[in-house]
Amino acid sequence: MYALLLPVVRTALGWYYRSITTTGLERIPRDGPVFLAVNHPNALVDALVIGAIAPRRVGFTAKATIFANPLAARFFTAMGVVPLRRAADEARQGSDAAHDPTRNSASFDAVAEALARQSAIVIFPEGKSHDDPHMAPLRTGLARMTMHAAQQYGVRNIRIVPIGLLFEQKEQPRSRVLVQVGEPIHVDALLADQVQVATLTSIVTERLRAVTLNFASAEDAERLHTVGSTLAALLEPSGALGDDHTSLGSTLAIVRRLDRGLQQVRERHDPVLEQRAIDFEARVRAFRTELETRALDVHDVSISANFTPGVRFAVRELLLAAVLAPVGAWGRLTHTVPIQLARRLALHNVTARDEPAMKTLVAGLVLVLATYAIQGAAVWWLAGPWWALLFLLTLVPSAGSDLRYGDRMRRARARMRAYFTFRRDPSLQRALLADADVIRRDAGALERALLG
Numbered sequence: 001m002y003a004l005l006l007p008v009v010r011t012a013l014g015w016y017y018r019s020i021t022t023t024g025l026e027r028i029p030r031d032g033p034v035f036l037a038v039n040h041p042n043a044l045v046d047a048l049v050i051g052a053i054a055p056r057r058v059g060f061t062a063k064a065t066i067f068a069n070p071l072a073a074r075f076f077t078a079m080g081v082v083p084l085r086r087a088a089d090e091a092r093q094g095s096d097a098a099h100d101p102t103r104n105s106a107s108f109d110a111v112a113e114a115l116a117r118q119s120a121i122v123i124f125p126e127g128k129s130h131d132d133p134h135m136a137p138l139r140t141g142l143a144r145m146t147m148h149a150a151q152q153y154g155v156r157n158i159r160i161v162p163i164g165l166l167f168e169q170k171e172q173p174r175s176r177v178l179v180q181v182g183e184p185i186h187v188d189a190l191l192a193d194q195v196q197v198a199t200l201t202s203i204v205t206e207r208l209r210a211v212t213l214n215f216a217s218a219e220d221a222e223r224l225h226t227v228g229s230t231l232a233a234l235l236e237p238s239g240a241l242g243d244d245h246t247s248l249g250s251t252l253a254i255v256r257r258l259d260r261g262l263q264q265v266r267e268r269h270d271p272v273l274e275q276r277a278i279d280f281e282a283r284v285r286a287f288r289t290e291l292e293t294r295a296l297d298v299h300d301v302s303i304s305a306n307f308t309p310g311v312r313f314a315v316r317e318l319l320l321a322a323v324l325a326p327v328g329a330w331g332r333l334t335h336t337v338p339i340q341l342a343r344r345l346a347l348h349n350v351t352a353r354d355e356p357a358m359k360t361l362v363a364g365l366v367l368v369l370a371t372y373a374i375q376g377a378a379v380w381w382l383a384g385p386w387w388a389l390l391f392l393l394t395l396v397p398s399a400g401s402d403l404r405y406g407d408r409m410r411r412a413r414a415r416m417r418a419y420f421t422f423r424r425d426p427s428l429q430r431a432l433l434a435d436a437d438v439i440r441r442d443a444g445a446l447e448r449a450l451l452g
Contacts, residue, residue, distance in 0.1 A: 002080075006350065018176050025181055028179075036161050037052055037125050038165060040136075043357075045354075045358050049165060061082045061083075062081050087253050116155050118316055125201075131353045134214035142160070146160065156188060157188055161177060162204065163183065170353060171355075176248045225251075227285070229290055232246040233253045234440055235254070235440065264410065280446055296417070303415065327397075334375065342368075
């Protein structure tokens with residue numbers, strides 16, 4: 001079942017998110033007992049992403065409440081998911097087991113047995129999915145399971161690998177995901193030093209914070225992302241159309257540098273430096289506001305508005321459209337109804353940002369498969385089984401082509417809008433380029449000042 005579902009999961013994620021990029025994937029051991037300790041910003045989607053990118057088969061732990069439905073319980077059990085009874089869930093249900101540290105003894109045994117079989121287990125040590133701009137305090141369950149497996153089952157060479165999931169806009173279709181794998185923790189050496197549960201939990205926290213973004217507030221997260229994404233776009237050369245968004249890794253690296261810089265500014269209590277930082281942020285935000293007012297993308301500020309590059313661009317895009325548009329149109333024709341319906345259902349009664357993607361993927365899977373069955377049956381009845389088979393084989397590739405071509409067309413329209421805007425008003429582009437130069441220069445000067 002795992003092997004059958006994996007390509008389905010990868011296809012579904014590829015339809016919802018524009019890209020899932022990984023860094024440090026080689027740090028996940030290809031064999032041996034491993035815990036993959038992952039932050040938890042996006043509900044079920046987090047587990048799907050890890051399963052899709054992992055270089056080996058993985059098992060999962062999950063809150064026991066999802067096993068309440070008998071059908072769901074059979075499915076999750078068949079997939080090797082181990083239920084964990086969370087204290088918060090037990091307390092909510094009025095159970096006395098909320099304060100019983102042995103309530104998960106059977107689950108701990110199941111995890112230890114899996115590790116003894118050299119398995120890789122995914123665990124979300126925060127214990128909950130959430131929308132906070134920072135990691136929740138880690139629970140001690142991961143450390144206790146690790147020690148239980150090592151001390152009670154004699155499992156050796158356990159490694160804990162921290163993995164950070166960073167979503168550009170987790171609820172937004174065709175946004176991007178970055179998966180950052182951190183340095184593994186070799187448990188045997190720590191246990192030889194008689195490390196305690198609290199200490200091991202602290203070590204995991206430190207490693208997981210190194211591959212995630214953590215802000216004091218949602219306002220800080222928004223401010224730093226706005227400034228960081230603008231700087232990244234101005235500092236990193238644009239690629240070819242369709243791949244000219246600044247890499248998410250570069251953006252997040254700059255956001256981290258900004259966050260560290262602002263912390264240093266606050267720690268120094270230097271009013272002159274603080275004012276420079278405030279002025280710099282105001283300049284960047286004014287630049288972004290100017291672009292948004294004119295419906296311009298920051299990546300298009302430096303394009304050539306000359307006649308010849310414009311003609312080359314138009315000819316190239318028309319030739320691509322002649323090839324790709326018909327395929328994309330077929331994908332749109334056969335998938336618009338189920339995908340749009342899934343999205344509408346997903347956005348109904350949403351209470352948190354970690355719900356839309358999960359609900360869209362679940363509803364979309366059901367509706368798309370149902371649509372395939374209906375359409376395939378109709379073609380079979382009208383033209384016979386071989387035509388029905390051929391029809392079904394075209395569905396997934398055409399849908400993927402439609403989504404990718406749609407991404408390119410959105411960027412092409414933005415590029416064309418910028419081109420004609422700058423053709424009509426060359427002074428506007430000169431002013432924007434001058435602003436961009438000032439922002440780059442001020443960013444370097446401010447960083448040099450922070451470095452002393």
